[in-house]
Amino acid sequence: MKEKETQKKAVAIYIMGKKFFVPEGSTIMSALEYSGYQLKRGAGCREGFCGACATVYRLKGDYKLRTGLACQTVVEDEMLIAQIPFVPVVKPVYDVNRIEPTIAVFKNLYPEVFRCVACNTCTKACPQDINVMDYVNAVERGDIEKAAHVSFDCIRCGLCALRCPAEIAQFNVGILAQRLYGKYLAPGSSQLEQRVKEIKSGKFDDEMSCIKKKELAELKKMYYERDIEPGEKG
Amino acid sequence: MYPEYMQDSLKKVEASRPSRLRLSREKGREHIFPAMTAAQREEVLQKFHPDYKKIAKRPLRIGVNKGESITTEVADILEAYSRINPDVFDLNHPDMETDVLIVGGGSAACSAALLAEQEGVNVLLVTKLRLGDSNSIMAQGGIQAAVNPQDSPIRHYLDVMGGGHFDNKPELVEALSMDAPLVIDWLIELGVMFDRNPDGSLKTRHGGGTSRTRMLSCKDYSGSGILRVLRDEIECRKERIRVIDFSPVVELIMDTDGRVAGAILQNFETDEYFIVKSKAVILATGGMGRLHIQGFPTTNHYGATCDGVVLGYRAGARLIYMDSVQYHPTGAVFPEQILGFLVTEKVRGLGGQPVNKDGYLFVFPLEPRDVESSAFIRECVENHNGVKTPSGQQGIWLDSPIIEELEGVGTVERELPAMVRQFKRFNIDITKEPMLVYPTLHFQNGGLDVNARCETSVPGLYAAGEVQGGTHGRNRLMGNSQLEITVFGRRAGTFAAQYAKSLEKTSDLTLEHVRKYNREVEKIGIDPARVSPILLPDYIPNHVKERQLTSHYLGAIRG
Numbered sequence: 001m002k003e004k005e006t007q008k009k010a011v012a013i014y015i016m017g018k019k020f021f022v023p024e025g026s027t028i029m030s031a032l033e034y035s036g037y038q039l040k041r042g043a044g045c046r047e048g049f050c051g052a053c054a055t056v057y058r059l060k061g062d063y064k065l066r067t068g069l070a071c072q073t074v075v076e077d078e079m080l081i082a083q084i085p086f087v088p089v090v091k092p093v094y095d096v097n098r099i100e101p102t103i104a105v106f107k108n109l110y111p112e113v114f115r116c117v118a119c120n121t122c123t124k125a126c127p128q129d130i131n132v133m134d135y136v137n138a139v140e141r142g143d144i145e146k147a148a149h150v151s152f153d154c155i156r157c158g159l160c161a162l163r164c165p166a167e168i169a170q171f172n173v174g175i176l177a178q179r180l181y182g183k184y185l186a187p188g189s190s191q192l193e194q195r196v197k198e199i200k201s202g203k204f205d206d207e208m209s210c211i212k213k214k215e216l217a218e219l220k221k222m223y224y225e226r227d228i229e230p231g232e233k234g
Numbered sequence: 235m236y237p238e239y240m241q242d243s244l245k246k247v248e249a250s251r252p253s254r255l256r257l258s259r260e261k262g263r264e265h266i267f268p269a270m271t272a273a274q275r276e277e278v279l280q281k282f283h284p285d286y287k288k289i290a291k292r293p294l295r296i297g298v299n300k301g302e303s304i305t306t307e308v309a310d311i312l313e314a315y316s317r318i319n320p321d322v323f324d325l326n327h328p329d330m331e332t333d334v335l336i337v338g339g340g341s342a343a344c345s346a347a348l349l350a351e352q353e354g355v356n357v358l359l360v361t362k363l364r365l366g367d368s369n370s371i372m373a374q375g376g377i378q379a380a381v382n383p384q385d386s387p388i389r390h391y392l393d394v395m396g397g398g399h400f401d402n403k404p405e406l407v408e409a410l411s412m413d414a415p416l417v418i419d420w421l422i423e424l425g426v427m428f429d430r431n432p433d434g435s436l437k438t439r440h441g442g443g444t445s446r447t448r449m450l451s452c453k454d455y456s457g458s459g460i461l462r463v464l465r466d467e468i469e470c471r472k473e474r475i476r477v478i479d480f481s482p483v484v485e486l487i488m489d490t491d492g493r494v495a496g497a498i499l500q501n502f503e504t505d506e507y508f509i510v511k512s513k514a515v516i517l518a519t520g521g522m523g524r525l526h527i528q529g530f531p532t533t534n535h536y537g538a539t540c541d542g543v544v545l546g547y548r549a550g551a552r553l554i555y556m557d558s559v560q561y562h563p564t565g566a567v568f569p570e571q572i573l574g575f576l577v578t579e580k581v582r583g584l585g586g587q588p589v590n591k592d593g594y595l596f597v598f599p600l601e602p603r604d605v606e607s608s609a610f611i612r613e614c615v616e617n618h619n620g621v622k623t624p625s626g627q628q629g630i631w632l633d634s635p636i637i638e639e640l641e642g643v644g645t646v647e648r649e650l651p652a653m654v655r656q657f658k659r660f661n662i663d664i665t666k667e668p669m670l671v672y673p674t675l676h677f678q679n680g681g682l683d684v685n686a687r688c689e690t691s692v693p694g695l696y697a698a699g700e701v702q703g704g705t706h707g708r709n710r711l712m713g714n715s716q717l718e719i720t721v722f723g724r725r726a727g728t729f730a731a732q733y734a735k736s737l738e739k740t741s742d743l744t745l746e747h748v749r750k751y752n753r754e755v756e757k758i759g760i761d762p763a764r765v766s767p768i769l770l771p772d773y774i775p776n777h778v779k780e781r782q783l784t785s786h787y788l789g790a791i792r793g
């Protein structure tokens with residue numbers, strides 16, 4: 001069993017054209033830092049959840065501009081890197097209580113959606129492997145439920161919009177679909193409604209003030225003797 | 235892909251799976267391993283929890299909590315000078331004025347902004363990175379709320395108290411469990427897509443320490459599912475909520491009547507400083523994972539550097555439970571690129587099992603986090619049953635493929651898409667192979683001492699979210715933090731706005747508290763180079779630092 005790693009091999013990378021040597025296996029983000037960059041923009045969660053670290057890069061001997069998350073992409077030898085941590089897209093303002101979950105809302109707020117040329121560039125650009133075109137098309141058809149679900153894993157990195165020839169801000173379209181679905185179209189929960197009523201009517205108030213006053217020993221006893229609901233099936 | 239030498243151990247995990255599966259089916263998931271008694275919990279904590287090590291704490295020498303033992307790394311940044319020179323600011327000419335200033339860009343800050351705006355006051359939200367870059371957006375597992383008929387806020391209360399070993403502040407736990415269903419209702423009204431059963435009821439699961447299934451989720455993007463909606467709503471109310479990003483607060487401003495009355499911002503890109511005058515200030519700055527306590531890797535976002543605690547403490551706000559840090563039992567240890575990243579507790583909620591190098595279960599999978607973490611450490615350090623990684627770390631297998639057998643093929647992909655994606659990037663298919671995990675620095679249990687109205691001990695200063703202490707005692711249960719930030723974010727927004735409206739006169743602004751604090755720091759002989767809040771962790775390697783030889787800095791270069 002090899003326990004200690006031998007000295008790591010170095011690979012050459014170009015940060016906006018300038019050459020640096022960094023350890024093999026680094027992510028783009030750790031490579032930037034290893035090279036001496038103090039990141040301010042371009043780093044957020046560092047774990048693939050926030051979309052702050054959108055990056056474009058090119059590989060040796062390849063003409064294609066590729067896209068990825070700096071915190072999730074491992075460097076390769078002779079990689080050329082530039083971060084694009086901000087995309088100046090339109091963000092219309094709306095009152096979610098005053099719009100209806102219909103295609104008309106999108107026609108009004110995001111007319112460019114209907115000019116999608118179905119080139120699928122957005123899907124190829126997406127570091128989350130979301131079928132971006134699919135949700136854009138779902139919106140075009142007025143299938144808000146599908147658009148909401150397909151776009152759900154979007155982390156708003158902006159890379160799809162950067163590449164879109166129809167100038168669509170896909171991620172903003174996606175969040176609107178999600179909000180409309182969550183608020184208007186998802187089936188409601190009668191249990192939740194009931195519980196909210198109970199709380200507002202003060203049903204638990206007496207019991208709460210009683211348990212709050214319990215002696216420590218008694219509370220402990222209650223805790224260790226409480227029954228545990230069986231988990232989900234299985 | 236796992237290295238060759240781990241294959242033996244992986245085979246043992248596979249070999250023991252059928253019997254573990256049988257156990258789970260026959261006895262029920264909650265009986266596959268005996269849960270620890272109170273005495274057993276205490277023993278494993280004492281011997282193996284990082285908080286119990288001698289070096290973990292030291293007495294604080296200055297400020298309101300002087301004499302109390304707190305986490306060493308936190309004491310270091312509290313015993314530090316201000317970043318600013320209080321003498322150069324002309325406080326008679328503020329650059330901005332507002333009613334409520336909210337500091338932070340996570341779900342606590344966003345909830346506060348929305349509720350404060352509803353009170354009809356002017357709101358300014360300032361944050362260090364982008365709006366939304368936060369721990370909030372990273373939460374995977376879920377948010378607790380007693381929404382089922384067989385559950386109740388009272389049970390929720392009891393579970394929270396027990397999980398926190400009964401050190402929690404009861405009034406905060408009451409607010410937490412009673413507000414929970416109301417907050418979920420509010421979030422749905424804003425458009426959050428919680429997971430549901432076909433009949434519309436909300437999907438609920440167990441989390442560590444829950445006695446009823448109470449964990450709601452948005453797949454394993456729960457935090458993002460909530461925060462993206464709050465952020466979108468703030469962007470829709472931009473007429474009345476002003477947002478300034480990349481502008482951390484570096485110091486609070488007070489007035490001559492001892493109230494907090496504003497803050498100094500640093501434009502992160504130009505290094506200009508701005509004076510904000512505000513009737514009330516809400517600190518919603520989150521946690522401190524990036525202090526890397528005891529060298530642990532962390533799950534936290536880049537800006538989690540304990541700033542709010544420092545800012546509040548300098549202004550005289552009392553701290554509570556800053557001697558306690560949460561280590562999440564399941565941080566990734568392999569591959570190295572994702573060291574410390576969170577593997578959500580939902581994996582165990584779905585039936586995933588922690589097993590040692592020989593494929594044996596050694597602990598009940600859903601003990602409270604501190605107990606579970608300590609049991610993992612014991613299994614590796616004392617029992618030598620961990621799996622070594624190529625970089626010399628140790629880990630425990632977290633058997634995720636068993637979920638596919640327990641809950642049906644496709645469950646892992648459907649319920650844990652973020653996890654599947656994370657590991658797939660490194661050629662590990664968690665529907666077929668387990669993950670290798672070890673405790674990782676996760677959560678700031680303590681923080682600014684507040685009441686259920688989110689008031690700190692200083693008038694005008696409110697705190698909400700991870701920066702507040704007391705709700706969880708010294709151990710938080712999964713799903714109660716996402717709840718805490720929305721419950722108390724909303725409360726802070728409302729109460730701070732009402733306070734701002736009721737304030738009849740304002741007095742002159744002052745930074746005298748900073749001068750006074752600096753003098754105390756000087757008295758205990760601290761090196762003038764030690765300043766705080768630290769704002770960002772320092773990951774520049776030594777070979778670069780050795781060449782950063784500039785001897786005199788002008789303008790916005792390195793400071």
Ligand SMILES: Cc1cc2nc3c(=O)[nH]c(=O)nc-3n(C[C@H](O)[C@H](O)[C@H](O)COP(=O)(O)OP(=O)(O)OC[C@H]3O[C@@H](n4cnc5c(N)ncnc54)[C@H](O)[C@@H]3O)c2cc1C
Nearest residue numbers: 338339340342368369370375376483520699700713715716
């Ligand atoms: C990976 C991960 C997974 C988690 N999973 C769960 C879960 O499943 N369930 C659960 O309940 N909890 C979970 N948690 C915990 C929970 O998400 C956090 O505790 C919670 O989101 C904290 O919210 P907050 O708004 O208080 O702070 P944050 O969301 O961290 O926001 C703090 C904000 O303040 C800003 N800030 C910091 N300092 C300054 C400054 N000086 N000036 C201006 N702005 C500043 C930051 O940039 C950030 O935007 C998880 C945490 C992590 C890290």
Ligand code: SF4
Nearest residue numbers: 126154155157158160
């Ligand atoms: S859909 Fe667009 S913004 Fe969202 S993750 Fe994919 S590329 Fe990024």
Ligand code: SF4
Nearest residue numbers: 116117119120122164
């Ligand atoms: S890139 Fe733009 S035009 Fe092309 S498919 Fe995607 S949304 Fe349509």
Ligand code: FES
Nearest residue numbers: 044045046051071
């Ligand atoms: S830093 Fe958040 S996705 Fe990369």
